[in-house]
Amino acid sequence: DIQLTQSPSFLSASVGDRVTITCRASQxxxxxxxxxxxxxxxxxxxxxxxxxxxQSGVPSRFSGSGSETEFTLTISxxxxxxxxxxxxxxxxxxxxxxxxxxxxxxx
Amino acid sequence: xxxxxxxxxxxxxxxxxxKLSCAASGFTFxxxxxxxxxxASGKGLEWVARIRNKADSYATAYAASVKGxxxxxxxxxxxxxxxxxxxxxxxxxxxxxxxRPGNLGFDYWGQGTLVTVSS
Numbered sequence: 718d719i720q721l722t723q724s725p726s727f728l729s730a731s732v733g734d735r736v737t738i739t740c741r742a743s744q745x746x747x748x749x750x751x752x753x754x755x756x757x758x759x760x761x762x763x764x765x766x767x768x769x770x771x772q773s774g775v776p777s778r779f780s781g782s783g784s785e786t787e788f789t790l791t792i793s794x795x796x797x798x799x800x801x802x803x804x805x806x807x808x809x810x811x812x813x814x815x816x817x818x819x820x821x822x823x824x
Numbered sequence: 825x826x827x828x829x830x831x832x833x834x835x836x837x838x839x840x841x842x843k844l845s846c847a848a849s850g851f852t853f854x855x856x857x858x859x860x861x862x863x864a865s866g867k868g869l870e871w872v873a874r875i876r877n878k879a880d881s882y883a884t885a886y887a888a889s890v891k892g893x894x895x896x897x898x899x900x901x902x903x904x905x906x907x908x909x910x911x912x913x914x915x916x917x918x919x920x921x922x923x924r925p926g927n928l929g930f931d932y933w934g935q936g937t938l939v940t941v942s943s
Contacts, residue, residue, distance in 0.1 A: 751929035766929035804869055808928060812887055815869040
């Protein structure tokens with residue numbers, strides 16, 4: 718099975734900051750990498766698929782990049798509603814695995 | 825509008841059984857694969873099981889942690905998927921989500937149903 722490791726696990730930032738979350742895969746996953754946002758008590762929401770394609774309705778301050786084993790999620794200017802937990806997921810090979818999550822908190 | 829509504833979550837004793845349901849609407853259920861993902865309180869997301877559509881022979885797959893204990897199934901005439909959970913363990917305690925995947929991500933999730941395994 719492919720293991721995904723996100724860093725950092727916790728991130729404290731301020732409104733307006735630019736933040737980057739990294740997801741590393743134990744094996745190459747091509748560009749079959751998705752990112753999700755989950756707010757407390759809510760269902761995960763798909764933000765980005767195919768490593769860099771924004772899901773419909775997702776603000777353009779979110780962007781994704783990378784391929785094979787290293788991927789990044791960047792939020793260009795944090796908004797109050799962006800404070801949440803973010804997960805990466807690989808869909809290149811079965812089973813589709815998730816990273817452990819990155820909790821983004823307000824500084 | 826795509827909707828997935830899970831039900832069947834409950835408190836059950838270790839070793840017990842439970843069957844979750846996922847009622848779907850707003851899309852052609854029979855054409856879609858369905859996944860279950862779970863999340864223990866305060867923890868991350870864990871993929872549990874998948875069932876493919878009729879064209880792919882309803883092929884199933886399971887996480888190693890549930891293989892041999894859980895069974896995923898579907899009834900296309902009722903637009904409903906199921907997760908039969910046997911020999912439940914305390915570590916199976918979680919919110920269970922039903923998901924309709926897109927081509928490259930899990931784009932539609934149900935609201936989840938809580939399964940608690942405790943004596």
